[in-house]
Amino acid sequence: MKEGHLHPSTQFLRELVQIFSELGFEVYESPEVDSEWYNFDALNIPSNHPARDVQDTFWLKDGRVLRTHTSNGQVRYGETHKPPIKIIIPGRCYRNEATDATHETTFNQLEGLYIDKKVTVANLFATLDQIINKIYDGKVEYRIRPHHYSFVEPGYDVDIKVGSKWRELLGSGMVHPTVLKNMGINPDEYSGFAFGLGFDRMILNKHDIEDIRLLLSGDLRFLRQF
């Protein structure tokens, strides 16, 4: 008899997927290497715009990028599906920077997308409330504040209270009409919301892990504890 272990990210993502499955979200996966169009332009992040500076991007020699968010799946899915759309897109994303105990080139994100007739900010807030309470078992204080992301309008961030500090949990907002158009969906007829949460930080907090690089270290002294 020998115990095998699932990676902490695998275990944590499953908890999230289960929560979203119960709410009716389908799991969709999008490619990690993608075109500039799906990762940026289609999401209303044009070149020569400061919004591009928000992330440091790995550009590939063939002109494509390593996705900076799993939002690259939004327009891909929208192109081939009619509303109502209700998906989550979990997966690996990339940031071109030097690594240390709190910075990683490779991180996990879970994107959510819901498009239907008459979807409202009130719907978004209700869904965020459901999700956060399920993830933290109702035992967390959170706040929603306005924030800007090019692919939503209006946009909101959610912070949770960790100790005495507010820490960003996720970004969200109403899908920008330009993004809907790029999916081939008529913004006069449909509206929707999207949200994205980076869940590595949540794993670290949950287990009190001191260095984010341990997740991809391949160190079995670490991995076999989970």
Add this chain to the structure above:
Amino acid sequence: MKYLFSWLKEYYKTDESPEEVAAKITRLGTEVESVNGGQIDDKIIVAKILEVKPHPNADRLQIARITTGKEETEVVCGAPNIEVGQLVPYAQVGTKLADFEVKEAEIRGVKSPGMLLSERELGLGDNHEGIKILENAEVGEKVSSLLNSDPVLEAEVTPNRGDVLSHFGLSRDLAAWEKLIEKPALNLKESNEKTSDFVSVEIKTDKCQLYLARVIKGVKIGPSPDDLKAKLEAVGAKSINNVVDATNFVMLDLGHPLHAFDAGKIQDKKIIISEIEQETEVETLDGVARALLPEVMVICDAKRPVAIAGIMGLKNSEVDDETTDIILEAAVFEAKSIRKSAKELSLQTEASYRFERGVDAAGTEYAINKAAQMIQEVAGGVILEGVVQAGEVEKPHKVKVEYERINDLAGVEYQKEEVDKILTNLGFKIKDGLAEVPSWRHDIFAWEDLVEEVVRMSGLERVKPVAIAKSTKPEPTDYFKKEKIKDYLADSGLDEVVNYSFLSDEDTIAAKIDPKDLIEVANPVQEENRYLRNSLVPGLLKDIAKNPSFDDIEIFEIGNVFLKEKEQTNLAIVTSGKSARKVGEILKAFCEKFGISEADFKVYDIDREELKRFKIKKPNVSVAEVSLGEILPKLKFENLDLRVDENEIRYREVSKFPPVKRDLSFIIDEKITLNEVKKEILSATKFAFLVEAFDEFKDKRFGEGKKNVAFHIWLQDLGKTMSDQTADAEISKIISSLKEKFSADLRS
């Protein structure tokens, strides 16, 4: 951007505390990340460190014995920089810090009445590396009498809100809750000489909408007055000289970048805005020689470039100690063009940052007038009459206020009057259902953009959550199949690893991969991110090499690999070690379970040469890899329910030093689960970090209701290599604690 609280209050009149104002700003969409300086709680007093000793239960903590002059006490401290004799800020029990109240705490078994504070905890800056060491202080004195200052708010301004990149701009947004604030009137004293007789301006590019020039003659360059210097330095700007400081002040005040030329160095007193035609070498104000490529927008005099438009001036027209006459510039340059040039030159400045985000064209004249007035105040001289202008302020655009649709998207019933009032307070002019967008807002193009404004100004609490329609649980997709595979492999004893998607040059050599077959990253910041992996195997082999503490390793990974023609998800398994199973054996069971053929897998042994290249010291390394896309449709699953493990995990930090492994077996009540025993072992000693069961069976000879359980236990020391002696002692602790808790008997 950093904002000085007192500076904001010049425009936003309030009695609120800095923290209250910060919370308001955050609620408006500009997140305040920190509030530094300001009132320090009187319960924080100066203490002297009398003794520093180690914490009995934690390597990283120390205990400081301190005196406040009246009494001695001991506090726990995590900072490495404390030493005997230092004067430090001591927060007594009851002190209110930025976001919590100091209470009598017990830290790892040691009582700590209060705490010593870092600069950050004192609210004075970002430094949290160590305790703030005080100088020229008296023991027992209130720290507030030493360090109180004007609070500085640091906020993250989103790229769409260039209009709040100034003290006036942020104040205007804050005040909009009540009303629209206007800039105070100026008091400009001009001479009779006309500016237009002294300087001419001509625009020869479509990337410059507006260019204004003013002239101040007879200035005396020198250091700025102390209050101006202090104001600039408080928000992170360097003081240079009175004239340059005045232009920087106006930028931080109003958000409009300005530039001052030494008029004596401007040939023929001509200002021409144009684009570079042929690559040109210039020296910028920071003393760096730079090559300007065609299409970079520049300001020229009659003969040569004198500034890179909107980014930085050139050395050849710099204001220096000899300067007497100034040509002042305030302009509106195209955001895209400035961004492109700044990127091309790798030269981001406060000016380019603001131009990229858009400046207030209609406010340009006010900005240049205020700067002229201020230069006269701090450097003397006379201001010539009038502004020389080229180009024009663009007409404002209008968006339709779709009242009903705004309510539909928000999910809130706002009254028309309320919407109009919010927009009017923000500077929109409402007429006939159309909103004229204020000249400083560059993020409003359609009615959807107004939703953001209405919701944030009316308060997010007005949005009452409405649950979305329920829908059925969706059909499981491939994700669920992959998770089932992981479950099967973990259940059969394999560990899941997740590796980077990258390969370095070194990796390609070890794995004998031709880099030509790999997708290459064009701009890696780190060497190891040069290529994308085309196989999971090199990563897994590196994992084998990295884990000398384990004799036998059986690991797998499911992850994406990147071939030139496509991206695909692979599964790879690697095993190594004398007692580890061969990969073939694992595969055989796998294929039987899922009803597929082993022929789909690439299976091979790693030869000695390759082991050497990967620095693997273990024998018997075998590998299997498959593209999941090809086998997933063929696999047979009993169900696709997601399994979520509820076991509590007690994670322990991994030591830099090697662990030792001990095996123990016990006779124990059969009702006690392996997990209960495991938990107890981990509670018994902090040196144990990994406990794995390897045997569990019943036998008559153990007695009725009893079973045998066996565990591998790894022990480590965070500070040094684990010694056998310590290990023995800790193992005894485990044995006695299991005896006590479960009446477990050690099998010898």
